[in-house]
Amino acid sequence: MGDLILYGHPDSGHSYKVKLALTVLDLAHEYREVEVFAPRDARRADWREVSRFGEIPVLIDDGKAIVQSDAILLHLARTRNALGWEVDPDRLTEWMFWEANRIGISLPNLRLCKHFEQGGDAGLIAWLEGRLQADLDRLETVLAGQPFLMGEAVSAADLACCGYLFFADQVDLDLVRWSAVSAWLDRIRGLPGWGHPYDLMGAR
Numbered sequence: 001m002g003d004l005i006l007y008g009h010p011d012s013g014h015s016y017k018v019k020l021a022l023t024v025l026d027l028a029h030e031y032r033e034v035e036v037f038a039p040r041d042a043r044r045a046d047w048r049e050v051s052r053f054g055e056i057p058v059l060i061d062d063g064k065a066i067v068q069s070d071a072i073l074l075h076l077a078r079t080r081n082a083l084g085w086e087v088d089p090d091r092l093t094e095w096m097f098w099e100a101n102r103i104g105i106s107l108p109n110l111r112l113c114k115h116f117e118q119g120g121d122a123g124l125i126a127w128l129e130g131r132l133q134a135d136l137d138r139l140e141t142v143l144a145g146q147p148f149l150m151g152e153a154v155s156a157a158d159l160a161c162c163g164y165l166f167f168a169d170q171v172d173l174d175l176v177r178w179s180a181v182s183a184w185l186d187r188i189r190g191l192p193g194w195g196h197p198y199d200l201m202g203a204r
């Protein structure tokens with residue numbers, strides 16, 4: 001396997017999902033911070049060259065740039081035959097599409113409204129909150145019967161779905177009513193290589 005470079009930012013939960021996969025897999029890599037709050041054409045040039053959709057994260061693996069956090073996670077799982085790929089690639093892929101369409105939409109956008117924009121349309125916030133609660137209910141149901149989303153061991157599905165939940169305080173989200181989700185997050189916190197986004201990618 002060749003050199004790995006991750007482009008991200010400490011406030012980006014999508015970047016954190018990939019950073020966490022790299023640390024949990026204990027893969028040596030270079031981390032490059034992108035000035036994500038600056039206009040796109042003012043951000044670092046090496047990132048602009050490789051970010052096909054103008055977003056972070058981007059992972060360079062052996063010279064090839066891969067974008068979209070869940071595509072990157074699936075790439076790491078497939079090429080390292082790890083993080084659930086070795087258990088069931090189809091089930092793992094299902095979870096990644098679920099994340100991208102569900103909790104990967106509801107929670108980041110709620111955080112955008114409540115934490116970064118400090119306001120926003122009340123109807124939109126209510127819709128995002130309702131959707132997030134349904135997403136947490138779904139995770140709760142699965143995790144009530146097993147320690148991780150794919151079964152007994154941590155997988156890329158867990159790393160994708162948990163990412164933004166470590167910013168729960170920024171959206172005033174009290175996870176107490178989702179006890180299985182809370183216990184799952186504690187299990188993830190206990191993994192070798194785990195760190196809070198601001199510890200792994202630089203404090204803000």
Ligand SMILES: N[C@@H](CCC(=O)N[C@@H](CS)C(=O)NCC(=O)O)C(=O)O
Pocket residue numbers: 011012013014015036040054055056057067068069070
């Ligand atoms: N679907 C994308 C979402 C990535 C995304 O929303 N990235 C944000 C940071 S978390 C970004 O780059 N925002 C800056 C911009 O769009 O200019 C993924 O999963 O990678």
